[in-house]
Structures are given as structure tokens and as C-alpha cells.
Amino acid sequence: MIWWAVLGAGLGCYLLKLAGLSVPPAVLAHPVVSRVADLVPVALLAALVTVQVLAAPEGGALALDARVAALAFAVGLLWLRAPFLVVVFGSAAFAALLRLL
Structure with missing residues (x-):
């Protein structure tokens, strides 16, 4: 059962990467899209750090x-x-x- 989840996640990642590569260059040249693309990795990293810092080791409440x-x-x-x-x-x-x- 777990292998289906791994294969499904791999396929989803591949399709997400393919969707990103298929965006027309005119859309990527727009200043708002460029600014958002620059800030999304920072926001994701901040969210991951926050979850890792505040998550209790055994789950549940904040630590x-x-x-x-x-x-x-x-x-x-x-x-x-x-x-x-x-x-x-x-x-x-x-x-x-x-x-x-």
C-alpha cells in the first residue's frame, strides 16, 4: 500500500514540475509573477522552520x-x-x- 503512495507522490511531483515548465514566457515576464516566484520559497522555508521549531516531539500541543x-x-x-x-x-x-x- 505504501508503494502506491510513493509512486503517486512521485507522479504528482513530476506533473507539478511539468506544469511549471509549460508556463508561457510572457506570463513569467510579468513583474507580479516574478515577485511572487521570488517570495514563495522564502515563505515555504519560513513555514517549515516554524513547524519544526514549535512542534512537540510527541505531537499535540506547541512546544x-x-x-x-x-x-x-x-x-x-x-x-x-x-x-x-x-x-x-x-x-x-x-x-x-x-x-x-
Whole structure:
């Protein structure tokens, strides 16, 4: 049963990619479409980060633990315009330090 779901998801991804490739260039040249296409990956990444930070490990309610504090620390580093690797490793170290305490 699970293989049908995997094959169906693979076919759906292929068809979605094919639909994106079949959009006429005139539509893609429109400024609004271009701006939305630039912002959609950022919104999806922000949604994934939010779900991973706030989701409880056993499911159910929201979890407020070291991950939330590490995310706030990462936002602070980004606000200070720190390099990406400094943000990633700094927030990971901050979360590890909080969990150690």
C-alpha cells in the first residue's frame, strides 16, 4: 500500500514540475509573477522552520523549549547581519548550551 503512495507522490511531483515548465514566457515576464516566484520559497522555508521549531516531539500541543530560544538567537544574529554559517552554528551552539543547562 505504501508503494502506491510513493509512486503517486512521485507522479504528482513530476506533473507539478511539468506544469511549471509549460508556463508561457510572457506570463513569467510579468513583474507580479516574478515577485511572487521570488517570495514563495522564502515563505515555504519560513513555514517549515516554524513547524519544526514549535512542534512537540510527541505531537499535540506547541512546544516552547530550547529550539524557540535558538530561533530567536538566530533572528538576532541575522538582524546583526552575521554570515549564514555563523547564524547556523551559533544558534545550534546556543540551543546545545540551553539544553545542557
